[in-house]
Amino acid sequence: MTDAQAHPTAIGPFVVLRKLGEGAMGVVYAGYDLALDRKVALKLVRPSLLDNESVRERMTREAQAMARLSHPHVVQVYQVGTHERSVYMAMEYIEGETLASWQRAQPRPWPAVLRTVCDAGRGLAAAHAAGLVHRDFKPDNVLVDAEGRARVVDFGLVQAGVGEEREGDDEETEEPVMQSTLPSGEVSGERSGGVRWSARLTRRGNTLGTPLYMSPEQHFGQPVGPWSDQYSFALTLYEALYGEHPFCADSWEGIRKQIRAGTVPPPSPGSPVPWRLFKVLQRGLAFRPEDRWPSLAAMIAALEHDPWRRPLAVMAVVGLLGVASAISYAAASRGQEAPRCQAVEHELAGVWDRERADAVAAAFAATQARFAADALERVTSRLDDYARSWTDASREVCEAHVAGSQTGRMIDLRSACLGRRKAHLTALVDVLAAADRDVVEHAVQAVAALPSIAACSDAEGLIGGTAPPDDPRTAARVEALRGKTARAAVLEVTGHFDRGLALAAEVRAEADAVGYGPTIAEAALVEGRLQVSAANPTAAEAALVRAIRLGIAHDLHAVAGEAAALRIFVLGVGLNRRAEAFAAEVFAEALVERAHDDGRLQALLSNNLGAVHDLQGDTDAARIYYERTIAGLKRRPGPPDPLIAITYNNLGGMYHDRGEFARAREYYELSMQLFTTILGDAHPFVAHALAGLGDADAAGGAPERAQVNYEQSLARMEAAYGPAHLYLLQPLTGLGRVHARLGRAADAEQAFVRAVAMADELELGHPLLAQALEGLGELAAKRGERGRAGSFYERAAEVWAANGDATAGERAVLRARDLRDGLAPSGQ
Structure with missing residues (x-):
């Protein structure tokens, strides 16, 4: 065949139907394989090119290479041969x-x-x-x-x-x-x-x-x-x-x-x-x-x-x-898109569904805690709301993904955000399903502390954030670490600090090995939280500084903002570096503002600044920050946050320490009412608020009312914590003081003796132990047992010294000396 010759009627055993196309290498025809009853594509090289050995080799190589492949996404080669002075290749015909x-x-x-x-x-x-x-x-x-x-x-x-x-x-x-x-x-x-x-x-x-x-x-x-x-x-x-x-x-x-x-x-x-x-x-x-x-x-x-x-x-x-x-992806994704978004309804199967709810209920009941039923009711309701919000947000992302109504980057960022929320929910439900008494006590706060779903729809807050890793293997390791990090966070909020710290150390090592900055930042934040809760301020600051640095570097504004807010508490309260804490306020405010969360971070920052000002003795500034905390928490969507009641309790304590007992009582009363509403009447946190009311009443000149509050607090705490627990020291010591003031020396001594015996049993060196010892000293002094009274005050002085309260320690030493020297008490 010459280059100008008319189209052949047959090429090899194939009938030529029509010309499909032509290029520099040759011509392509549609053909028919009579033997196998199928259409083929026939590629016929130009004879003028066959004098070039490289072209002939290339044509042969193409046929041989393609014939070696049998794959659904490669055109199949059936046969190669010669036609007149040319070479042809018969291939699969594709319409x-x-x-x-x-x-x-x-x-x-x-x-x-x-x-x-x-x-x-x-x-x-x-x-x-x-x-x-x-x-x-x-x-x-x-x-x-x-x-x-x-x-x-x-x-x-x-x-x-x-x-x-x-x-x-x-x-x-x-x-x-x-x-x-x-x-x-x-x-x-x-x-x-x-x-x-x-x-x-x-x-x-x-x-x-x-x-x-x-x-x-x-x-x-x-x-x-x-x-x-x-x-x-x-x-x-x-x-x-x-x-x-x-x-x-x-x-x-x-x-x-x-x-x-x-x-x-x-x-x-x-x-x-x-x-x-x-x-x-x-x-x-x-x-x-x-x-x-x-x-x-x-x-x-x-x-x-x-x-x-x-x-x-x-x-x-x-x-x-x-x-x-x-x-492959092709086989999995060629269906209609609408059913895929409907499938979102089942995304939380095995995370929070009827089976998991039943497991949580069984675990709560097994603790036999008096407040377990109330806690379960509130936890279940809040988890239902959270799961519903997550599903709604996930459906919105899916629909935007299908419709193309948002940029691909925004879809990635929203999906990653929801993935982190799901990991937190999974970790929390896992801990709740194996709950002990401590977990049940903190369960409502733990659910309230779940990260905001609304933040995953905040475009301004998400822009600039880090999407998941592209490499599937890295992404799988990151997702596994995210689950461990979330579990460590749940252990912190439910009071299991030692277990949480052990897991945080493991996560830190694995995150460093993966080398994905955002995961390292999230792990550092959780480790910092745990170190704060475990009263390890130096280690806490190191972890929080790392979280701030990496959070800023990877545009994780919420991570950096929370770490900065926590660091203020660590500096001002834990390390007593209050000047540095105050200097860091503007920096932390900026990071929190960039986070665009639902108000919880701003509330955390305000609370921590309030605590530092309180420790500084600036009651007015502390009150302003505490009130900002309450206002911010009240603006959050959903049921009231338990932190509101806790902040009211903090305000009560602050005013009590300043001698403003009437105002202290107002805040303790608000705290008790909110704890009852949010957590249930039987919850031990109600008992703490009652103990605060007892303190305010006792100091404010209402011992009879104080006695009622202390007795109610003690009964609730015994029901929640058993007969021996640190928390029982407050109502016991309070009752001892009230009974002594009302002239009921035997009742007073009974309360003080029980407080001291319990502290000794638990090896506690709490300031309330010192107060109970001083109470016993005064009762002994009134009975004329000055030597015994002096011994009580000497031991109280040791407890005060161990707690770093030099003033109270010196006062106890002087009182012990007066008693041993046979002098009457002065200035008491």
Whole structure:
């Protein structure tokens, strides 16, 4: 056949039906295989080119390479042979169009584009698994059939083996040669950025391919391998997703300059494509092969690792381990999108559902705590509300994801935020389902402390945040660490500090090994919280400083803000560096403001500043900050936060210490009412407020009323904590003082003796023990037992000294000396 000859009627055993296309290499026909009753595509090389041995070898190599592959996303080669003076190849006939034509035919949503190009990538990865390199992957070498199935074609430049060089001279044609071996015969002239050519540059060296889609190795004469196809794949997908090529120039040299610079332009801010995909592509487009993904399969797995599509997480990992298209993203995501959003209703199955609620109920009942039933009712109601809010927010994200109504980056950030909330909920329910008495006591506060769901819809607060890692393996490790971090946080809020610290140390080591900054920051914050609760201020500050630094570095505003607020308490109260605490206020305020949370962080900061001012003796400033705390907590959505009642209790204590007993009583009364409403009448926190009321009444000149409050407090505490517990010291010592004032010496002594015996049994050195000892000393003195009374005061002085209260210790020493010298008490 001469180049100008009419179309043949048959090629080998195949009947020629019609011409499909023509390029520099030859002509492609539609044919028919009579023996097997099927249509085929027949690629017939131009006879004039067969004098060139390299062309003949290339044609043979393409046939051999493709015949070795049997993959749903690679065009199948059936037969290769000779026709007159030419060579032909019979291939699978595809009723479809090139990827470029498929995209131009109609607007395609980005998930469909991603799915289609990744399908083609699977075919390319299969070639790599067979030891082959395509060297010319581009949109015109991907066919999409009527059902949307993509196949890789045109392995004419395929190379067997990694880094293998072609033999022959290194002459380069002065101009690109237009060539197509596609059934459509189309040579696309539509490219972005003013580049209107898709010519393949034919070169008798290793630089074969199409300049717009060639890798740096092909451009600059370096060894070519699967990493080169990965680069071409990344270029193709970038253009398909964003509608423009990343490197736009009007010459080959211009493209080379841009590629050498290594800067990949980000998509436009309004792109609906998730930001995480750009980050994956950016790595695939790295100038140095060693900086790209370890394999094309790994890159595809990263592309398909959508944090929103949680049911596909296992498939993404499988995709990383091997090319398995039957269980790929494509198979999982080709259904209608609406049912996927309906499936959100089941996302919390096994986290908070009827079965988990029953487990929590059984654990609470098993503690036999008197207040367990009240706590369970309130915990269940709050968890139901939280789960409902999480599901509603998740559905909103899914619908926005499907409709493309928000940018991809925002979808990623909202999904990541909700993922962290789910991890916290999971950890809390796990602890509640194995609850002991301490957990039940703190359960309502623990639920109230769950992070805000509303914050996951705050665009301003989320912008600039860090999306999950692109690499599926790293993402899986981060998610596991997130669960451990959440559990450590729950152990802190439920009072299990030792267990929490042990877990926090484990999380810190693992987070450092993973090296993902946001996870390290979150772990440091939780460790800091635990160290604060465990009264280890030096260790607490070190962890909180780390959390602040990493939180700022990774735009984790809530982490940095909370750490800064906690550090003020540590500096001012724990380390007695109040000047530094006050100086850090403006910095902490700025971080908290950036967090855009639901008000809890601002309340935490105000409470901690109030505590430092209280310790400084500035009652007016402390009151202002405490009241800000209450106002902020009241603005939070949902049922009242237990911290409001706790803050009222703190205000009561502050005014009591300043001698303003009437005001102290007002705040203790508010605290008791709120504790009763929020936690239930039987909860031990109500007993603490009653003890505060007893203190205010006793000091305010109402001993009879004080006695009633102390007795109610003691009965509730005994029911909650048993007959021996630190907390019983307050009502017992208070009762002793009241009985003594009312002239009931026997009752007073009984209360004081019990307080001292209990403290000794528990090995407590609390200031209330010193007060009980002094009470016993006065009772002994009144009976004329001055030696015994002096002994009580001497021991009280030791307790005061151990607690750092030098003034009270000196007063006790002087009283002991007076008693032993036979003097009457003075100034008492």
